[in-house]
Amino acid sequence: VGSGAPTDAASYRGVWAFAEWRHGRVHAVSYELLSAARRLADKKGVSCAAVLLGENLRDRASELLRYGADVVYVVDHPALRHFTDEAYSRCLVELVRRHKPEILLAGATSIGRSFIPRVAAMLQTGLTADCTDLDISDEGLLLQTRPAFGGNVMATIICPYGRPQMATVRPRVMRPVLDPRNGRVESVTLPEEVFRTRVQVLQVIPEEDTTAKLSEAEVIISGGRGLQKAENFRMVEELARLFKGAVGASRSVVEEGWVPVSHQVGQTGQTVSPTLYMAIGISGAIQHIVGMQGSKIVVAVNKDPEAPIFDVASCGVVADLFEFVPAFIERIRRGES
Amino acid sequence: MKIVVCIKQVPDAKNVRIDPNTHTLVRQGVESIINPFDLFAVEAALRLKDQHGAHVTALTMGPPQAEEALREVLSRGVDDAVLLSDRAFAGADTWATATVLAAAIRKIQDVSLIFCGKQAIDGDTAQVGPELATLLDMPYATFVKGLELQGDGHLHVVRKTDEGIEEWRLPLPALLTVLRDVGDPRLPSLKHKMRARKAVIPVWGLEDVGLSEDRVGLRGSFTQVVRVFSPPKRSDRWMLEGSVAEQVEKLYQYLKEAKVPGL
Ligand SMILES: Cc1cc2nc3c(=O)[nH]c(=O)nc-3n(C[C@H](O)[C@H](O)[C@H](O)COP(=O)(O)OP(=O)(O)OC[C@H]3O[C@@H](n4cnc5c(N)ncnc54)[C@H](O)[C@@H]3O)c2cc1C
Ligand SMILES: Cc1cc2nc3c(=O)[nH]c(=O)nc-3n(C[C@H](O)[C@H](O)[C@H](O)COP(=O)(O)OP(=O)(O)OC[C@H]3O[C@@H](n4cnc5c(N)ncnc54)[C@H](O)[C@@H]3O)c2cc1C
Missing domain, CATH: 3.40.50.620 (HUPs)
Structure with a gap:
C-alpha cells in the first residue's frame, strides 16, 4: 500500500x-x-x-x-x-x-x-x-x-x-x-x-485593478447576459465599488467582450468563495455554479423564477434587474438614514 | 523536440450524481469528454510544433474506451498517441496516476516538454502535473497563460496567480500546466481525421512501463476515498416578496444583519 x-x-x-x-x-x-x-x-x-x-x-x-x-x-x-x-x-x-x-x-x-x-x-x-x-x-x-x-x-x-x-x-x-x-x-x-532553483522569476506584476482579484475578494458582484449590453454592465461595477468588492462575470459576458476573461467565474474561469456573491442576470448554468457555490451568501437577481441560479441562492430576488439594481444602488448610497 | 501532452477522459461533470440508495457514484449513461483544459494543452503543444517543429505525443491513462479521446486529439493534429491501460491501474489517486505517466514518459525517452491541463474537471485536484514533474525531476510552471520557446533551450512563460501575473524563465526539459488563455483549440481537420481513424494506438500495461503492481492503481495510492455523498442542499434560501422597493429594503437589511463587509 x-x-x-x-x-x-x-x-x-x-x-x-x-x-x-x-x-x-x-x-x-x-x-x-x-x-x-x-x-x-x-x-x-x-x-x-x-x-x-x-x-x-x-x-x-x-x-x-x-x-x-x-x-x-x-x-x-x-x-x-x-x-x-x-x-x-x-x-x-x-x-x-x-x-x-x-x-x-x-x-x-x-x-x-x-x-x-x-x-x-x-x-x-x-x-x-x-x-x-x-x-x-x-x-x-x-x-x-x-x-x-x-x-x-x-x-x-x-x-x-x-x-x-x-x-x-x-x-x-x-x-x-x-x-x-x-x-x-x-x-x-x-x-x-x-x-537553488532552475526557475528564474523575471517579473511579478500584481494586478493593479483590484476589481479583478476575484479569489481574494470578500464581496463579488457578478453580471450575466441579462444585462443586455456593455454599458449596462457599469451598474455591476458601480455596485462592486460601493461594496469595495470585485466584479465577476458569466462566460457569456466575457464572450460578448464586456469584460476581460480575468473576471470570469466558473468551470473555465475562476473558483471563488466570497462572503457575498451577487449574481445579476445570470441564469446559473452548472459551469457557472461550480465556480461560486462555495460562497457564504449568494444573492440572485433574475426575472425568471425558474432560473437554476435560485437553487444555490441564499436570498432570491425575482425582479427586472433594470428596476431593481438602480434602486438597490440608491439604497446603499443613502445608507442608514 | 519531443513533446508529450497528458490528456484525461472525464465524465461530463454536470451529469454525475450520487445514487441515494447505494451511496455510490452513478456514471452510467454519463457521456465522456476530453477534460476541457487538456484541449488547451493540446493546442499549446500544436502551436509550438507549428512554430518550431516538434513531435507531439498524446498520453492518457484510463480504461480501454479512453482510446476515443486519443483519436480525437490525433484528428486535431497530434502526431501519435499511447494508451496506458491495465486493470492494475484502476482506482489510482494522483500519486499513482503520476507514477504511471512518469514511467511511460521515461519509456518514450528524451521528452523535452510536457503539457498538462490546469486541472481535471472530475477529480479537480490539479495535482497530477506537479507530481509528475517531481517524479521526473523537472522544473515546472503551473497556471500558464502564455509561453514562448527561446533559442537557448529555455521557456519564457507567463503565469496567472491569485495576485496577478508572473513571468518565469525555465530550462527544458520542463512541464507546464495551462489555462485556456494559451489559445482556443483548433478543430479537427479532414486530413488528420482520416489519419486518426487508421492510426494504430499502442496500449501499454503494467509490464510495458516496468512497474510492479503495488506501485499503481488502488494499491499504489496513498489516499483512499472512504465515503461519497451529495452536497447538502442550501436550506436557508429566502425568496424576497413584494414590490421592487420592498425587495430592495429587505435585501439591504438582510445584508446589513449578515454584516457583509462594505455596507
Ligand atoms: C465547457 C464549457 C465551459 C463553460 N465554462 C463556463 C464558465 O466558466 N463560466 C460561465 O459562467 N459559463 C461557462 N459556460 C457557459 C455556460 O454554460 C452558460 O452558457 C453561461 O454561464 C450563461 O451565461 P449567463 O447566465 O450570463 O447567460 P444566460 O444563460 O443567457 O442567462 C441570462 C439570464 O438573465 C436573465 N435576465 C434577462 N433579462 C433580465 C432582466 N431584465 N432582469 C433580470 N434578469 C434578466 C434571464 O432570465 C437569464 O436567466 C461554459 C460552457 C461550456 C460548454
Ligand atoms: C471523488 C474523488 C475525489 C478524489 N480526490 C483526490 C484527492 O484529493 N487526492 C488524490 O490524490 N486523488 C484524488 N482522487 C483521485 C484522482 O481523481 C485520480 O487520481 C485522477 O486520476 C487524477 O486526478 P485529477 O482528476 O484530480 O487530475 P488533475 O490533477 O486535476 O489533472 C491535471 C492534469 O493532469 C493530467 N492528467 C490527470 N489524470 C490523467 C490521466 N489519467 N491520464 C493522463 N493525464 C492525466 C491532465 O493533463 C490533467 O489536465 C479523487 C477521486 C475521486 C473520484
Missing part, C-alpha cells in the same frame, strides 16, 4: 499549517489554516506549528502565535523573496523531515496548489486537494472532505499510511479564531543548496 514500505506513522506527531507571506504581510488564509490546525491538534492532544517562508519577515511571524501556534518555524532568505516551487518545496520538505508532523495543511491558493503537490511527491505521501471540512476519525486519522465533479459530489478521503497526512484547504472556508499562546518563533537556517 502507498508505494513500498509503509511510513513509520507512530513517529510523526503534531499538526502544521503552512502560512503564506505575500508582499510584506502574512496572508489571511494563514490564520484560517492555523485555526483549523489548532482545532485538530487539540482533538489529538498534540502541538500545533506554523511554517513561514519569505524574505525580510522581521518580527511578523509572531502574529501567528495569536492564532494558536505553539511554534512558528521561520525561514528568512533572499531566495524566498518570490515564490518558486523548487525553493519552497525543498524548505518545507527539509523542515518536515526534521520535525515529522503527522498532519500538514496548506491553502488551496495559487501558491499552495502549485508547490504542495511537489512536497507530497518528495515526501512520498498522499495529498487531498481543496478540502472544505477536516476532522479526526476515531482511529485518529485525518478525515478530509472535499467537493469533486464540479461540486456535484462530496468525498471524504483518508491517508492511512503516508505521513504527513497532507491537505490543501480552500480559502475562506475555515474561520480564523484568536487563540493567543505563549509560543515561540524559531528561526531556521537551512543549507544553501536548498534554495
Whole structure:
C-alpha cells in the first residue's frame, strides 16, 4: 500500500499549517489554516506549528502565535523573496523531515496548489486537494472532505499510511479564531543548496485593478447576459465599488467582450468563495455554479423564477434587474438614514 | 523536440450524481469528454510544433474506451498517441496516476516538454502535473497563460496567480500546466481525421512501463476515498416578496444583519 514500505506513522506527531507571506504581510488564509490546525491538534492532544517562508519577515511571524501556534518555524532568505516551487518545496520538505508532523495543511491558493503537490511527491505521501471540512476519525486519522465533479459530489478521503497526512484547504472556508499562546518563533537556517532553483522569476506584476482579484475578494458582484449590453454592465461595477468588492462575470459576458476573461467565474474561469456573491442576470448554468457555490451568501437577481441560479441562492430576488439594481444602488448610497 | 501532452477522459461533470440508495457514484449513461483544459494543452503543444517543429505525443491513462479521446486529439493534429491501460491501474489517486505517466514518459525517452491541463474537471485536484514533474525531476510552471520557446533551450512563460501575473524563465526539459488563455483549440481537420481513424494506438500495461503492481492503481495510492455523498442542499434560501422597493429594503437589511463587509 502507498508505494513500498509503509511510513513509520507512530513517529510523526503534531499538526502544521503552512502560512503564506505575500508582499510584506502574512496572508489571511494563514490564520484560517492555523485555526483549523489548532482545532485538530487539540482533538489529538498534540502541538500545533506554523511554517513561514519569505524574505525580510522581521518580527511578523509572531502574529501567528495569536492564532494558536505553539511554534512558528521561520525561514528568512533572499531566495524566498518570490515564490518558486523548487525553493519552497525543498524548505518545507527539509523542515518536515526534521520535525515529522503527522498532519500538514496548506491553502488551496495559487501558491499552495502549485508547490504542495511537489512536497507530497518528495515526501512520498498522499495529498487531498481543496478540502472544505477536516476532522479526526476515531482511529485518529485525518478525515478530509472535499467537493469533486464540479461540486456535484462530496468525498471524504483518508491517508492511512503516508505521513504527513497532507491537505490543501480552500480559502475562506475555515474561520480564523484568536487563540493567543505563549509560543515561540524559531528561526531556521537551512543549507544553501536548498534554495537553488532552475526557475528564474523575471517579473511579478500584481494586478493593479483590484476589481479583478476575484479569489481574494470578500464581496463579488457578478453580471450575466441579462444585462443586455456593455454599458449596462457599469451598474455591476458601480455596485462592486460601493461594496469595495470585485466584479465577476458569466462566460457569456466575457464572450460578448464586456469584460476581460480575468473576471470570469466558473468551470473555465475562476473558483471563488466570497462572503457575498451577487449574481445579476445570470441564469446559473452548472459551469457557472461550480465556480461560486462555495460562497457564504449568494444573492440572485433574475426575472425568471425558474432560473437554476435560485437553487444555490441564499436570498432570491425575482425582479427586472433594470428596476431593481438602480434602486438597490440608491439604497446603499443613502445608507442608514 | 519531443513533446508529450497528458490528456484525461472525464465524465461530463454536470451529469454525475450520487445514487441515494447505494451511496455510490452513478456514471452510467454519463457521456465522456476530453477534460476541457487538456484541449488547451493540446493546442499549446500544436502551436509550438507549428512554430518550431516538434513531435507531439498524446498520453492518457484510463480504461480501454479512453482510446476515443486519443483519436480525437490525433484528428486535431497530434502526431501519435499511447494508451496506458491495465486493470492494475484502476482506482489510482494522483500519486499513482503520476507514477504511471512518469514511467511511460521515461519509456518514450528524451521528452523535452510536457503539457498538462490546469486541472481535471472530475477529480479537480490539479495535482497530477506537479507530481509528475517531481517524479521526473523537472522544473515546472503551473497556471500558464502564455509561453514562448527561446533559442537557448529555455521557456519564457507567463503565469496567472491569485495576485496577478508572473513571468518565469525555465530550462527544458520542463512541464507546464495551462489555462485556456494559451489559445482556443483548433478543430479537427479532414486530413488528420482520416489519419486518426487508421492510426494504430499502442496500449501499454503494467509490464510495458516496468512497474510492479503495488506501485499503481488502488494499491499504489496513498489516499483512499472512504465515503461519497451529495452536497447538502442550501436550506436557508429566502425568496424576497413584494414590490421592487420592498425587495430592495429587505435585501439591504438582510445584508446589513449578515454584516457583509462594505455596507
Ligand atoms: C465547457 C464549457 C465551459 C463553460 N465554462 C463556463 C464558465 O466558466 N463560466 C460561465 O459562467 N459559463 C461557462 N459556460 C457557459 C455556460 O454554460 C452558460 O452558457 C453561461 O454561464 C450563461 O451565461 P449567463 O447566465 O450570463 O447567460 P444566460 O444563460 O443567457 O442567462 C441570462 C439570464 O438573465 C436573465 N435576465 C434577462 N433579462 C433580465 C432582466 N431584465 N432582469 C433580470 N434578469 C434578466 C434571464 O432570465 C437569464 O436567466 C461554459 C460552457 C461550456 C460548454
Ligand atoms: C471523488 C474523488 C475525489 C478524489 N480526490 C483526490 C484527492 O484529493 N487526492 C488524490 O490524490 N486523488 C484524488 N482522487 C483521485 C484522482 O481523481 C485520480 O487520481 C485522477 O486520476 C487524477 O486526478 P485529477 O482528476 O484530480 O487530475 P488533475 O490533477 O486535476 O489533472 C491535471 C492534469 O493532469 C493530467 N492528467 C490527470 N489524470 C490523467 C490521466 N489519467 N491520464 C493522463 N493525464 C492525466 C491532465 O493533463 C490533467 O489536465 C479523487 C477521486 C475521486 C473520484
